[in-house]
Amino acid sequence: MVDNCCAPGCTNRRGKKKGVSYYRIPKDAERREKWIAAIKRARSRLNKTERWDPPAVCFRLCSDHFISGQERFISMNRVYYKGALGCVVMFDVTSSASFLSCRHWKRDLDNKAMLPNGESIPCILLANKCDLPQRVVPPDSIDRFSKANGFITWMEISVKENKNVGEAMRRLVQDILSVESSLDSLQPKPQEIVNPQLDSLVDGGAGCC
Incomplete structure (x- = not known):
């Protein structure tokens, strides 16, 4: 059976990318709930609103979603x-x-x-x-x-x-x-604003009578 990563937006699967490991969802209730909650939060950030529940079989996360081997799911956003x-x-x-x-x-x-x-x-x-x-x-x-x-x-x-x-x-x-x-x-410099009326006064001078 081919292992696919269930993380939102992740296309990793076993054999596709070298150096990637795959981890089953923990059986321990507390750890299991943390994994599922993290994935649901990631889905919500991607505006995925449909209901999601972990699959009954082959539910795995790849090692790209762990920080330095720690059990901490990565869900980076721009x-x-x-x-x-x-x-x-x-x-x-x-x-x-x-x-x-x-x-x-x-x-x-x-x-x-x-x-x-x-x-x-x-x-x-x-x-x-x-x-x-x-x-x-x-x-x-x-x-x-x-x-x-x-x-x-x-x-x-x-x-x-x-x-x-x-x-x-x-x-x-x-x-x-x-x-x-x-x-x-590299930014364009602001161009000088030419006011024809003022220019004519400067060129011709101003008089008073």
């Missing part, structure tokens, strides 16, 4: 990105699952938010917990991933020790200001 000028995608260097989830977030951002000129908004990749010795994501992998997925740059940080956090935010702000400046230069 409204969350509205007006965004920059973005931070952060992962845990001690967790390969956390690192791999960054691809999903960057693609989601690029699909749902963009600059007025159609380009992606500036996004920086942050490798958190660099103070810990048990890292599993090497710097060269992060560097290749950052370049391949359109991040402006990547930096190692430690939120716990406040290492490089300020520097990372300054770098992102600099890119945002640079982008805004370039967009402003």
Whole structure:
């Protein structure tokens, strides 16, 4: 039997996309209710008003709807990105699952938010917990991933020790200001308004008798 993801708008099915896992609805009543409630909320955001109940068989969610392996259903909407000028995608260097989830977030951002000129908004990749010795994501992998997925740059940080956090935010702000400046230069300048009546007074002078 083919496994299809039951998440609203998701077309994933087993064998179609590599690296995707499928999870059955939990038998535990409390967890089961949370899963169903999350899916119904997602359906309502997509204006799906017809009644929906979980199918009796083969009710599964794919791993694209989980955050870093946590049982937390993702239901992103463009409204969350509205007006965004920059973005931070952060992962845990001690967790390969956390690192791999960054691809999903960057693609989601690029699909749902963009600059007025159609380009992606500036996004920086942050490798958190660099103070810990048990890292599993090497710097060269992060560097290749950052370049391949359109991040402006990547930096190692430690939120716990406040290492490089300020520097990372300054770098992102600099890119945002640079982008805004370039967009402003593309805006058409307001044309001068010519008033023929005033021009004739200036050219001919004004008299008094």
